[in-house]
Amino acid sequence: MASTTSRPLSRRRLLQGGAALAAGLPAAAMLGTGARAQTLKSVKLTLPWIANGSNYWPMVGKKLGYFSSRGIDVDVARGFGSVAAAQAVANKQFDFGIVFAGGTILAAARGLPLVTLATLYYDAMMGTALLASSPITSPKDLEGKKLGIVPTSAEAPFWPAYAAAAGIDASKVQLVQVDSKVIERVLIDKQVDAITAIGSSSIPVLVAQGQTPRFTLWSKVGVELYAAQIVTRQEVLDQDPKLCQAMVDAILESYAFTLREPKKAIDEFVALVPEVGLTKGGRENAEVSQGLAQLMTLRPEALDHTLGWTDIDKLGPMFDMVMKYGAPKDAVRPDPKKFATNQFVGKVTLTKAEWDAVKTSTAGYAKLLG
Known part of the structure; x- marks a missing residue:
């Protein structure tokens, strides 16, 4: 792993690799100063990796006011892999994180006090x-x-x-x-x-x-893991459930915007990160990555329940697989019922017509999956 910490997004630390999109920048311009800014609660959120088509939505959500409207001044930072991001949240460097389930499960198996508040992608691909x-x-x-x-x-x-x-x-x-x-x-x-x-x-x-x-x-x-889960520490959940609700709502609203308006969402991303449009293949990379990720949301968990819903019964086999193939020998299998909760999902979701539109917009990307 490259690092066990995450750092704020910065234009000076763009990562580039071939034609792959690699950009980490501030989620949006600073919020206004004065009395309004003083009423907002500062919250730090880490992405699992560099900002790209599969994880940029909190950045756009900040620009569109989904966080500030809920009293939150969110600082979005790039990550260095889900394992490192999970550790950074557990170690109080961040209040919340967007983490692939494998990273969170490994952290929980090592005794780190993390809890999953929502799931956005149901296949790590x-x-x-x-x-x-x-x-x-x-x-x-x-x-x-x-x-x-x-x-x-x-x-x-x-x-x-x-x-x-x-x-x-x-x-x-x-x-x-x-x-x-x-x-x-x-x-x-x-x-x-x-x-x-x-x-x-x-x-x-x-x-x-x-x-x-x-x-x-x-x-x-059957070799599957959830991906893109909203995680925090147990103490944050215990001490400030209202903040957890506000963060889940803001993050899900940010993601829902990309589901409803995939092209406009990429436009917003390019406006925030101009290098995406300037890099050869950058915008196409973001569009393909976004489309593939959205395909992973088209699962019964979201379609039959609500955006962000986690099927806790499915976590058991995932835990068993991680414990067998990815965890150290001294790791202890977490309890799925303590690992995730659905108490904060349900306020933000899509209508059937909107879900049908997502199926249509992602149909072309499904052809890439044999």
């Missing part, structure tokens, strides 16, 4: 990416092939789980360790036959470089 021309047509076809993998990536620990679930003899697959900066390039250059990846990260990079990849979600064989 762990999977295997292939070029369109690849002769590989089934998971078992990976046997005898070279598979590129970033050892420190979010999905790497769960490759053995996928291999077992998909009926792959992992001993017959040649793993090629690759740096995260070139993982897509080694696939394009055919130095490997396939790569493991997080779809919302690698697919936009491949598309921006003129590829139409085939991507197999590991969740199709």
Whole structure:
């Protein structure tokens, strides 16, 4: 992991890598000074990674006033991975975080007092990416092939789980360790036959470089984790439930705006981060990443319940998988019922017509997922 802390977004610390979008900037202009500003409560929120098409919505929400209207002056910071973001929240560097479930589960297994207040994406999009021309047509076809993998990536620990679930003899697959900066390039250059990846990260990079990849979600064989969860410390929940409600409402309203107005939302993102539009493939990267992420919200949890709802019964198998493949030996399995709550969701959601519109707007991105 690059760091165990997160830092405020800054124009001076843009990260660039190939055609991938990499930008971390202030969420919006400073709020007005004077009496109004003094009435707002300062709250720090960390993203799981650099601001991109799958996580930028709190930045836009701040600009549109979704936080200030609830008495909050939110400071949005980039993160350095979900594990680091979860630790930063637990260590009181941030009050809230947007964290993939794997990072939160690992933190909870180490005894860190975190609680999940809402879930926005229901699949972390762990999977295997292939070029369109690849002769590989089934998971078992990976046997005898070279598979590129970033050892420190979010999905790497769960490759053995996928291999077992998909009926792959992992001993017959040649793993090629690759740096995260070139993982897509080694696939394009055919130095490997396939790569493991997080779809919302690698697919936009491949598309921006003129590829139409085939991507197999590991969740199709039960290797799945929730993603993009709103987390805080237990003490924050206990001491200030009204703040938790306000933050969940503001974050969900920010995300709902991107669901209802995906193109306008990207326009707002580009206005906040002009480098997105100036970087080759930057806007396209953001649009693809956003579309893929929104696909992961189109699940029964949100459609049959409400935006942000967590199926706590599904957490048990996720915990078991993380404990088996990703947690240290001295880790203790968390209690799913203490790990997440649905008490703060339900005030912000979409109508059936709006959900249908999301299905239509993301249909093209669904074709990228084989």
